[in-house]
Amino acid sequence: MAKNLKNAKRDVTLAMILGIVMLFVVQAMLGVGMTHYVTLEALASSPMPHMLFAENLLGQFGVYWMGIVTLLAGISTANTVLGSVSKILSGMSQDDMIENSILAVPDGCIDILFCCAKKEPYATMCGTVLHPKVVRNKKTYFFGVRFLPGLSLKFKDVTMADFVETEIPLLDVINDKDLFDKITSSRDFNDQIQTFMVKYLKFSEASQRSDKFINLKKIMLAKINETAGQIKVKELADEAGYSVRYINRVFSEQFGIPPKMFCKLMRFQHLLGNLNDFEKDIFDTNLAQLATDLGYYDQSHMIKDFYELANTTPGKYVHLLKESEYKKRIIVI
Amino acid sequence: MENQKKLGLGSAVSVCVGLIVATSCLLLLRQGMGLAGSGFIVSLGIVLFLNIMLALTFGELHAIMPNVEGGLGQYTLAGLGPIASVVSNLSAYVITMILATSVEMAMCGMVINQIFLPMIPSPILSVLLLSILFFVNYMGVDIFAKVQNIVVVLLIGSLVLFGIISFFNPGTGTVITAAEQTAPVVTGISGYISLAALAFWLFIGIEFFKFLWLRI
Numbered sequence: 001m002a003k004n005l006k007n008a009k010r011d012v013t014l015a016m017i018l019g020i021v022m023l024f025v026v027q028a029m030l031g032v033g034m035t036h037y038v039t040l041e042a043l044a045s046s047p048m049p050h051m052l053f054a055e056n057l058l059g060q061f062g063v064y065w066m067g068i069v070t071l072l073a074g075i076s077t078a079n080t081v082l083g084s085v086s087k088i089l090s091g092m093s094q095d096d097m098i099e100n101s102i103l104a105v106p107d108g109c110i111d112i113l114f115c116c117a118k119k120e121p122y123a124t125m126c127g128t129v130l131h132p133k134v135v136r137n138k139k140t141y142f143f144g145v146r147f148l149p150g151l152s153l154k155f156k157d158v159t160m161a162d163f164v165e166t167e168i169p170l171l172d173v174i175n176d177k178d179l180f181d182k183i184t185s186s187r188d189f190n191d192q193i194q195t196f197m198v199k200y201l202k203f204s205e206a207s208q209r210s211d212k213f214i215n216l217k218k219i220m221l222a223k224i225n226e227t228a229g230q231i232k233v234k235e236l237a238d239e240a241g242y243s244v245r246y247i248n249r250v251f252s253e254q255f256g257i258p259p260k261m262f263c264k265l266m267r268f269q270h271l272l273g274n275l276n277d278f279e280k281d282i283f284d285t286n287l288a289q290l291a292t293d294l295g296y297y298d299q300s301h302m303i304k305d306f307y308e309l310a311n312t313t314p315g316k317y318v319h320l321l322k323e324s325e326y327k328k329r330i331i332v333i
Numbered sequence: 334m335e336n337q338k339k340l341g342l343g344s345a346v347s348v349c350v351g352l353i354v355a356t357s358c359l360l361l362l363r364q365g366m367g368l369a370g371s372g373f374i375v376s377l378g379i380v381l382f383l384n385i386m387l388a389l390t391f392g393e394l395h396a397i398m399p400n401v402e403g404g405l406g407q408y409t410l411a412g413l414g415p416i417a418s419v420v421s422n423l424s425a426y427v428i429t430m431i432l433a434t435s436v437e438m439a440m441c442g443m444v445i446n447q448i449f450l451p452m453i454p455s456p457i458l459s460v461l462l463l464s465i466l467f468f469v470n471y472m473g474v475d476i477f478a479k480v481q482n483i484v485v486v487l488l489i490g491s492l493v494l495f496g497i498i499s500f501f502n503p504g505t506g507t508v509i510t511a512a513e514q515t516a517p518v519v520t521g522i523s524g525y526i527s528l529a530a531l532a533f534w535l536f537i538g539i540e541f542f543k544f545l546w547l548r549i
Contacts, residue, residue: 013392017385020536024381026489026496027535028374031366033499051447057499067448069491074441076484078463081430082470088426134411 104135105272105310108257108265110152110163112170114143114183114192121184123170127163127256128265132311143183143192145200149266150221150255153200154207161256174203213254216240220251220259229266230295233259267295268309271302275318287314365531369524376528377535384536433534438463 037056054066106129114123117140152160155173162168171180182195208214219240224231236259237247251259271294291302306314365373394408406422442459450458 013388016388016391020381020384020388023536024377026492028377029500030492030496031373031377032371033496034366035370036499051444053499054495057495063448065491066495067444069488070444071441072484073488074437074444075462075466077437078434078441078466079470081434082466085427085430088422 102135103311104129104133105268106130106132106265107269108149108255108262110147110160112145114170114180116141116143116184116187121180123180123184124167125163125170125173126167127160127165129165130257130261132309141187143189143196145196149225149269150217150262153203154211159256160254161252164256213250216242216250217254220247224259224263224266228270228294229263229268231263233263264305265309268305270294271306271314272310275314276321365528365535368531369528372525373528373532375522375525376532379526379529380532380536383529383533 034053038053050066050070051063054062056062058065108128110128111126112123113126115121152163153174158168158173171177176199179195179199183192186192186195211217220236223236223239233244233247237244240247242250248258251262255262257265271290274290274294287302288299291297291299294302296302296305303313306312306317310317312320365376369376406418406425409421410418438459439455441462442455442457445458445462446453446455
């Protein structure tokens with residue numbers, strides 16, 4: 001409905017308020033009017049006071065009129081309720097209110113997500129979030145592709161910066177209805193991978209050819225990956241042979257986030273990976289060691305960063321893992 | 334859904350009113366009036382204020398989370414967690430609707446009994462009507478889909494007409510003079526405030542407002 005309104009944002013709220021006010025006026029008028037014709041005592045005690053009111057007001061004609069209105073209202077309401085309550089209950093179970101939200105943590109990657117639901121399939125390209133964000137998805141068949149950190153395709157009018165913290169419908173970026181249809185209609189994982197790879201290689205070649213920063217980007221990403229994010233922008237600049245200012249500008253332009261932030265995300269992802277492999281029983285002593293190993297100044301620095309990006313502490317996270325056995329849910333191909 | 338013309342503000346208002354009145358509580362207005370007399374308007378006013386706040390809240394929530402479909406439950410889920418969400422959904426839609434429907438059905442039975450079929454007791458009529466509706470719905474036929482709008486217009490039109498007729502006294506019946514009127518049972522501000530709970534039922538359809546954004 002909102003989409004059908006001319007000015008949804010203003011109108012829906014305004015319509016609600018006007019509707020309530022109008023109803024208030026009608027009901028108040030009717031209420032006062034009723035006291036003109038029926039004693040309060042009769043109103044309060046009669047099982048059908050409105051019929052009494054109609055009779056006193058307009059005689060037998062009033063009774064029929066009010067009777068038919070009541071019947072219509074009653075039947076239409078009951079009909080709606082019978083229909084909608086069951087829908088709401090089934091909707092609750094479908095949405096799986098009990099447990100179907102995932103926390104998306106920042107990873108510096110771009111993902112393509114195909115929702116292959118039979119009804120209303122869609123595909124979006126999602127950039128990295130910068131803060132943990134709860135994502136709710138329907139339980140259905142998904143096919144997802146994640147680029148390595150910092151990698152993406154080059155598009156005509158969309159840069160990587162446009163993806164940060166947002167989702168863009170895939171068809172807006174890559175106008176390839178064929179790819180979308182093939183992947184969302186298939187239920188065969190290998191088939192989907194093949195379909196995607198064929199198209200992807202074409203896109204990737206084309207975008208690499210038109211990318212004039214490709215070598216600089218490669219060097220920077222390689223260096224950051226190598227050091228797991230433990231690198232200063234100054235060192236990065238020295239490595240690439242450019243000034244810090246230039247590196248900062250090109251990096252932000254090309255990847256959508258500044259190099260410092262990107263390194264922080266990489267360090268965080270590295271930490272996550274390490275925690276996932278952690279010896280769960282003796283984590284207390286190892287956390288401090290891990291912090292210095294991964295380039296954090298100290299354990300408290302690590303916990304602070306982790307909390308900012310994952311909304312929980314490393315200790316709690318490890319506990320959580322113990323319960324859910326993360327590894328079992330990932331299939332490495 | 335497709336090829337729909339854009340709705341103007343006027344149509345949106347009518348949908349809103351229709352939503353509330355369709356789940357009509359004709360009975361309760363009279364009962365409230367009977368208990369408190371004109372003072373019931375104070376209760377109505379309180380509820381009006383609260384409901385406007387509610388409308389604004391839904392507006393804001395919609396701006397924050399535009400794509401949720403589960404309604405109140407999903408907003409609550411994000412804010413307060415799963416248990417609160419289940420409770421809010423049940424209480425907002427299921428329980429209120431169940432309670433409201435029983436009143437509606439009982440009233441339908443009584444009306445049929447009084448006007449058309451005085452020989453059959455009203456509870457039997459109610460149950461009969463309910464079972465017919467049950468089967469119709471079970472078969473998946475939406476009998477009211479086509480006439481819904483007519484029903485709403487009829488209903489609101491009738492209410493407005495009744496209101497105007499009775500308020501300005503041009504009706505054929507005898508007007509009760511001030512001397513004949515009995516005293517209201519509930520008086521005083523605290524009484525009116527407690528009656529606000531009753532008045533809430535008059536706007537019971539408001540929970541469905543947020544479906545405005547998704548349905549139709």
